[in-house]
Amino acid sequence: MKIGIDLGGSHVGIGLIENYDLRQTVDRYFTPEDKNNIEEAILKHIDELINQLLYETNTSMDQIESIGVATPGTVSNGCIYATNLGLDDFDLETKLKERYNKPVRIRNDGKCAALAEKKLGALKGYYDCLFLNIGTGIGGAAFIDGMLLEPQRYSGFEFGHMTLVRNGITCTCGKKGCFERYCSIKALKSNIVNKLHMEGQDISGQYLREVVLAQHYDEVQDEINDFIDYLKIGICNLIDIFEPEIICLGGSFSYYEGHPIFNKLIEEIHKPNSTFNKGELPKIVTAQLKNDAGIIGATIDY
Numbered sequence: 001m002k003i004g005i006d007l008g009g010s011h012v013g014i015g016l017i018e019n020y021d022l023r024q025t026v027d028r029y030f031t032p033e034d035k036n037n038i039e040e041a042i043l044k045h046i047d048e049l050i051n052q053l054l055y056e057t058n059t060s061m062d063q064i065e066s067i068g069v070a071t072p073g074t075v076s077n078g079c080i081y082a083t084n085l086g087l088d089d090f091d092l093e094t095k096l097k098e099r100y101n102k103p104v105r106i107r108n109d110g111k112c113a114a115l116a117e118k119k120l121g122a123l124k125g126y127y128d129c130l131f132l133n134i135g136t137g138i139g140g141a142a143f144i145d146g147m148l149l150e151p152q153r154y155s156g157f158e159f160g161h162m163t164l165v166r167n168g169i170t171c172t173c174g175k176k177g178c179f180e181r182y183c184s185i186k187a188l189k190s191n192i193v194n195k196l197h198m199e200g201q202d203i204s205g206q207y208l209r210e211v212v213l214a215q216h217y218d219e220v221q222d223e224i225n226d227f228i229d230y231l232k233i234g235i236c237n238l239i240d241i242f243e244p245e246i247i248c249l250g251g252s253f254s255y256y257e258g259h260p261i262f263n264k265l266i267e268e269i270h271k272p273n274s275t276f277n278k279g280e281l282p283k284i285v286t287a288q289l290k291n292d293a294g295i296i297g298a299t300i301d302y
Helices: 034-056 092-100 109-120 185-195 205-216 218-242 251-256 260-269 290-297
Strands: 002-007 011-018 021-029 066-071 074-076 079-082 087-090 104-108 129-134 138-144 246-250 283-286
Touching: 002 034, 002 109, 002 290, 011 034, 011 290, 021 034, 021 290, 034 087, 034 092, 066 092, 066 109, 066 290, 074 104, 079 092, 092 104, 104 109, 109 129, 109 138, 109 246, 109 290, 129 218, 129 251, 138 218, 185 205, 185 218, 185 251, 205 218, 205 251, 218 246, 218 260, 246 251, 251 260, 251 283, 251 290, 260 283
Parallel strands: 002 066, 066 104, 129 246, 246 283
Antiparallel strands: 002 011, 011 021, 074 079, 079 087, 129 138
16 A cells, blocks of 8 residues: 655645555645745644544554655655745655655656546546646646656656746746746636635635636636636647647646536637647546546556
C-alpha cells in the first residue's frame, strides 16, 4: 500500500492507495492562520491526516511502501517552489523522509493527475494527449507517443503561466497576464463574486457551480463569456503546439461536464479558424478521476 498526498492551493488531501485503488481519503482546508506559517501548517496537517487515515483504515505505517506528493508549482530535488502557497525552496521530501522513514517522491500536481488519467482514466489508450488541470491555478502535462514529457531541470509545462494578455493582471508568480489569472476556477469565482457583491461570503467551488451560477447565470454572462473566450485562446494555443488526439480538463473544472460553460467552450473551440490546422480537432473531455487524480497519480511509478 502507498500513501498519496495532494497538496492543493487551499487544502491537503491524503489517500490510501492499494494497487491503484483509492481505498479512503481524508482532507483538511487551510485556515487564514495556517497561511501565516504555511510550511509548519502543511507538516502539521500531513502528520494529523496520516494518523487519522491509518487509524480509520486499521493500517500500520509498516504496511506502507512509499509516500507520493502532488504539489502545485515547481519541484526541484524534492524542494517545492509554489507562489500560490507562498513556498520557496521548501524541502518537503527530506522532512517527510525523516518523519516516516519511507521513500518519498514529490511531483508537480498537474503531472500527477495526468499520470492517473493516462493509466486509469480519460486518457487511457491514447498516445498524443494533453492534461490541463484547472482549479485554484492551472497546470498540466503532455504525452507524446504515450510518453510523459519531462524536462531535466524543472517540472516544466507551466501552462498556467503562459502570457495570455500583454500587460495584463499581475499573477502571483510576478508576471503579468498569465493564463491562470484569467481562466482558473479561482479567477472565475473572484470575478463572479465581485459582480454579485458577495465579497466576504465563504463560497466553495461546488456552491459556485450548483447555486450561484444556477441562480445568477444571466447576471454574470459577461464574466462567463470572458472566461470562456480566454480559456478558448489558451486551449487552442496548446492544440497548435502539441496537436493532441485528446485533451482532458481536470481539477475543479472537471465537475463542469455537461454544464453550459463547458458546452459553450466546446462550441467556441469548434468555430472556424480557432486553430492553425483545419482538420479534425482533438476530443475534449473532463477528467474521470476528478479531484482524486492527484492523490492517485502521486503514487504511480513512471
